[in-house]
Amino acid sequence: MESFEVTKKHDGNVVVLNIKGYLDAHTAPMLENGLQSLIDQGQFRIVVNFKDLIYISSAGLGVFMGFIENIRNNQGDIKLTNMNPKIFRVFDLLGFPMLYDIMEDEQQAITKFNS
Amino acid sequence: MNQSVTQEQLIIPANFQYLPAVRNFIARIAAKYRFTKSELNALTISVDEAITNIIKHGYGNILSGSITMNVNVKNDRLVVELIDQGKSFDPNQVGDPNIPHYVQVRKKGGLGIFIIRKFMDDIQYFTADHENTLRLIKLRNNVSLYSPIVPINSLFKRLKEKFQFLTRKATSISLKETGTFL
Numbered sequence: 001m002e003s004f005e006v007t008k009k010h011d012g013n014v015v016v017l018n019i020k021g022y023l024d025a026h027t028a029p030m031l032e033n034g035l036q037s038l039i040d041q042g043q044f045r046i047v048v049n050f051k052d053l054i055y056i057s058s059a060g061l062g063v064f065m066g067f068i069e070n071i072r073n074n075q076g077d078i079k080l081t082n083m084n085p086k087i088f089r090v091f092d093l094l095g096f097p098m099l100y101d102i103m104e105d106e107q108q109a110i111t112k113f114n115s
Numbered sequence: 116m117n118q119s120v121t122q123e124q125l126i127i128p129a130n131f132q133y134l135p136a137v138r139n140f141i142a143r144i145a146a147k148y149r150f151t152k153s154e155l156n157a158l159t160i161s162v163d164e165a166i167t168n169i170i171k172h173g174y175g176n177i178l179s180g181s182i183t184m185n186v187n188v189k190n191d192r193l194v195v196e197l198i199d200q201g202k203s204f205d206p207n208q209v210g211d212p213n214i215p216h217y218v219q220v221r222k223k224g225g226l227g228i229f230i231i232r233k234f235m236d237d238i239q240y241f242t243a244d245h246e247n248t249l250r251l252i253k254l255r256n257n258v259s260l261y262s263p264i265v266p267i268n269s270l271f272k273r274l275k276e277k278f279q280f281l282t283r284k285a286t287s288i289s290l291k292e293t294g295t296f297l
Contacts (some may be wrong), residue, residue, distance in 0.1 A: 061226060
């Protein structure tokens with residue numbers, strides 16, 4: 001059965017969300033809730049690791065669009081890392097690389113936050 | 116060239132929780148009819164986006180709706196028909212999104228149609244008798260993989276042409292050789 005999971009870990013003052021499985025209109029609210037709870041806690045430095053994400057539709061991309069402005073207004077950012085080529089293609093198609101920091105590797109993103 | 120090779124059908128309730136079933140259905144057909152990886156990916160995301168739009172905008176809060184999905188595997192194209200009885204919504208009437216603007220206004224929707232346009236070769240939409248039909252068409256890259264009728268005919272035609280050419284060539288060579296001998 002296709003499923004979706006979000007797990008959270010802290011690395012200094014950065015929070016890393018690992019997303020796993022299938023992100024579509026059915027599962028997008030789970031990620032939405034995850035990001036919303038970080039914002040509610042005043043956590044605005046966020047890395048989302050896509051290593052274990054198998055599939056994304058526009059409903060998943062929309063989640064990032066819904067939060068980015070608020071996070072950046074609070075001197076934070078959402079950095080996206082470890083995308084496989086199939087997932088990156090969807091982001092690229094919509095011009096996301098112009099708007100989001102999409103990086104090869106989670107550690108690289110954490111380092112950038114701390115630099 | 117366009118005769119239908121086969122048709123597969125799936126009927127689902129208009130609920131996001133059935134999106135995995137739709138994707139699995141496409142994956143099964145893809146394996147059965149040997150779609151390329153790129154055809155499978157294009158079809159999966161386009162159908163997902165289209166069904167998401169039907170559930171969200173066509174049916175809205177109506178939970179009792181259903182969506183019928185017909186997949187026609189043809190020699191030169193894959194055609195997916197999505198039939199619903201919700202509110203009509205012609206994707207061809209929608210422009211492409213301005214993503215930076217969408218981010219500014221925190222608009223989350225409207226990306227699906229853009230994705231469908233990028234991955235599909237043609238989108239057709241019509242409404243008749245309170246029923247909407249959205250037709251997504253993907254042209255096939257490698258026609259000869261699954262098309263037993265037409266390629267054999269065209270192959271035969273090509274062979275025949277080639278044979279005639281070779282016959283002509285052989286005749287001229289033989290005449291030339293004869294000439295040399297003479």
